[in-house]
Amino acid sequence: MARRAQPLGAGPGIGAAACLAALILGTLAAVAWRAEAGGGLTAADWAAVRFTALQAALSASLSVALAIPVARALARRRFAGRRALIALLGVPFILPVIVAVLGLLQVFGRAGWVSEALGLFGLPPVRIYGLHGVVLAHVFLNLPLATRLILQGWQEVPAERFRLAAQLGFGPWAMLRLIEVPMLRQVVPGALAVVFAICLTSFAVALTLGGGPRATTIELAIYQSFRFDFDLGRAALLSGLQIVLTTGAAVVALRLARGTGFGAGLDRPVQRWDGRGAPARAGDAAWIGGTALFLILPLAAIAASGLAGFAGLPPAVWRAAAVSLAVAGVSTGLLLLMALPMAGAVALGRYGLIEVAGLLGLAASPLVIGTGLFILLRPYTDPTALALPVTALVNAVMALPFALRILVPRASEVVERHGRLALSLGMGRGAFLRLVFLPRMRAQIGFAAGLAMALSMGDLGVIALFAGAETATLPLQVYRLMGAYRMEAAAGAALLLLALSVGSFWILDRGGRWHAEA
Amino acid sequence: MLKLENCVIDNGGFFLAADLAVERGRIVAVIGPSGGGKTTLLEAIAGFLPVIEGAVLWRGRDITALAPGARPVAMLFQDGNLFPHLSAAQNVGLGLRPDLRLSRDQWQTVEDALARVGLSGLGQRKPAALSGGQRARVALSRLMVQHRDIMLLDEPFAALGPALKAEMLVLVAELARESGATVLMVSHEPEDARRIADEVIFVDGGQAHPPLGTKALFASPPDALRAYLGGD
Structure with a gap:
């Protein structure tokens, strides 16, 4: 078909995309050029790869597994503060990671609230550094995103389905099998892939809560070989590894993910007629209350101690x-x-x-682009x-x-x-x-x-x-x-x-x- | 004279053939069944759809390759004729200078045009603060200040009630007679055509027929038109 006349030009956009591609591919090329393949990967590097994949997989599964009941409770309950809570689910996206980590440390850290409470009963304090700390922080940061993605799935179930289910007198099992599981089967893989991809490139969490030979991600290893050993060849090699992993994950995430979780109308409850029994209500209340506490406590801790230090x-x-x-x-x-x-x-x-x-x-990943830019800039300037x-x-x-x-x-x-x-x-x-x-x-x-x-x-x-x-x-x-x-x-x-x-x-x-x- | 010489218009796989001429200063109704190609005809004249065969001529000049804004054509669409974030006066002003850098005299022209359609003093309102009829008047006053030789109306008043619509059509006829513009207006209602049109172009099944005098046409419609009009 012949092209229609257009009110705007596509040229500047294509130019911007070309600049972007040149920047990213240029830094990748620089990385590839400097990578010292000869040395090969050390045992420590493989440990970093394993840890990166393990923590991302754990973080993604935990975030999504917890998000399912939370989203379900949010979808079918109306209560005061529901809108505020759903707005709160958007906050971690713009929450600086370092702030989240500091808040989590104050709640779950060695001298944190939880440890102090355990101390009252003569129990040892929680240890937050290492794998479980990294996973905890990732769940804190990504549970809200996963919840929003899955909540979107629930809201896209046509209202007539729930009406029909009520009409036919579906019990909880029939509801699950005939309506909820098919919906989840569509939404959950995407949510898993998105959270997994995000956690793969997470750097600040690993920097603050990980570290040591047993809890180093690839990003952190790039940083360490850069800052401590100034081994550009190894940083570049690790970057190459990271690119392979993240590109794979990004391709899968783009394939599977449907929504963004930004969508409007997430605060609209779904009209349902099931789940009226006391156990269902208590369960939903517990999920909602627990999530709210989990999200609010670290922020409250920062606010409380921050004001003192301000x-x-x-x-x-x-x-x-x-x-x-x-x-x-x-x-x-x-x-x-x-x-x-x-x-x-x-x-x-x-x-x-x-x-x-x-x-x-x-x-x-930012560190990969950073490494590439460093390699490119170094011959010319500091x-x-x-x-x-x-x-x-x-x-x-x-x-x-x-x-x-x-x-x-x-x-x-x-x-x-x-x-x-x-x-x-x-x-x-x-x-x-x-x-x-x-x-x-x-x-x-x-x-x-x-x-x-x-x-x-x-x-x-x-x-x-x-x-x-x-x-x-x-x-x-x-x-x-x-x-x-x-x-x-x-x-x-x-x-x-x-x-x-x-x-x-x-x-x-x-x-x-x-x-x-x- | 507006001439479509052996034109074939491509609307994304739907093709409309037109070989017809409209005399200068005429008001012509374009009627026919939905999906028959009425809008396609107007959009081709306005330059939004490619004419893949033949040529569009205005007073002997070939305008087939001109961009929409460079044609001697002003068009009103079914909807979206006003920018919702601009005031009525700004919307009219776009007809004088599409970059809206108007001189004081030009703003006065805008005021006058709004007054001509009965909207004095409402220039600062945004479309959302105007009624449907007032919005149609704003669009018409922009058509007025554009001073183009050809006005194309693709049912811009379809959302108005019957009385208001009739009023607008009379206003269109008045404005066109004042400026001597040639008007092509799409319509679903034979009544609209009877009200103001000198001639009628019947469009059906991918074919735009040459214009015929309104009275004569409705007095003894050809078979295809009779089928479309229905009734007796």
Whole structure:
């Protein structure tokens, strides 16, 4: 079919995608070039591979296994605070990992609340470092995502099914077998794959709670061979390994995953007539209450101890906060510069772009890109001097798949709904962008920018790789304070970080929706 | 004269053939069954659909290859004729300059155009704050300031009630007579055609027939039209 006239150009979007591909593939090439295959993999490297896969598999299965009853309870119960709880399920996405870890330490750590409670009964304290600590943190961070994904599945079951089931007098078993299991069979593999892929590249959790020969992930091993041994060849070899693993996982996740968990309407309860008995009600209440406690307690712990440490925050923390705001701001700008043209190009029918961008974004791990950039930059300049720009760039690349998922549907709608009118008025591409495309996309741009800002604000990845002693972002500063056992200052800084991340998300998201017409 | 010479229009696999001419300044109704190709005909003239054979000519000039905005054509669609985030005045202003950088005189022209359709003082309202009839008037006043030779109306008033729709059609006829524009308007109601159209183009089964005088046509319709109109 001949091509229809279009109100926008696809060129800038294709250009942005090409730059992105060049960046990611270029860093991968650099990694491949430096990788010392001759040395081969040591026993320690294989241990890292095994640990990475094991912790990701455990984290994914536990998150999803717990998410099923929680989502089921949330889907069929109405109670005061339900909306708030479902909103809370969205928070871990923008929660800086280091803040989550610090909160978990205060609840489950050696001197934490749980250990103290056990101490009252003369029991030994819990040990949080190692495999179970890593898995605990991953479940804390991903149980909400898994719950949202599965809740979406429950809400997509047509209401008529539940009505028919009530009409036919289905018991709990029939309900499970005929309605719930078929739905779960569709939703659960995707949720498992997504959480598995996320946990494969998780770095900050392993950095803080893992370590040692028995609890080192590949990402952490890259970091260690980089920072401690300055063995670029080995870092590159490990990066290659990581790429193979994450690309595989990303391909599977993209195949299986259906929703994003961002969808609107998740706070709408499903109308059901079963599960009215006392045991079912008590069970659901326990799941909901338990999850709420599990999510709220660590945050409350940070708030409580952070407030105490807030007054005496060292000046370095405030400096780091300013640095973080600047890095996150630049990163958000970069993200929009890439994502908006790409969303426009996809809206014009270049679907291939989003597939490529989504896959590259998911498959590339920050530390791998960081290692590649380090190798590329080193012949020309001192890479540590570029720590902050590199961090901003890598954060923008990491946020891109999410941003595209938010922007693309709306961009398609805007082009679809207003493109013809704009063309018939003879509106040029610049005028369409300024008068129609950007104003109509404002709410989505605000949401995407808020996510990007919060993600960049809280990121503790590539900055840990590049930063010299004198530069720090706020998450790195928190990590350093923790390393120095200044837990009170660390909690204060973590609270500041939490406030900045959630605050900047809130402001950008709100700002986008302010006075926006439907 | 608007001429479609041996045209074949491709609408994603649906093909419409048209070989017809419309005299300048005429108001022409385009009628026929749903899916027959009425919208396809208008969208081809407006430049949204490719004409794969033949040529579209306006006053002897071939406009087949021109972009939609470069044609002497202004079009109103079934819906989405106003941008919901722009005020009524801005929506009309787009007809003067699609980048909306208007001079003071041009804003005055916009005010006058809104006054002409009975909307004085409502220029600052957004479409959501206007009634359906008022929104249609805003779109019509933009059509007015566009000053294009050809106006294409693809049932823009379909969502209005019968009385309001009749009122709008009379307004369209008035505006067209004032500016001397040629009008092609799609309609489902033979009544609309009778009300304002000089001629009727009947479109059915992938074929757009040349225009015939409204009165004569309805007095003795050809078989295909008789089947479409039904009744006696």
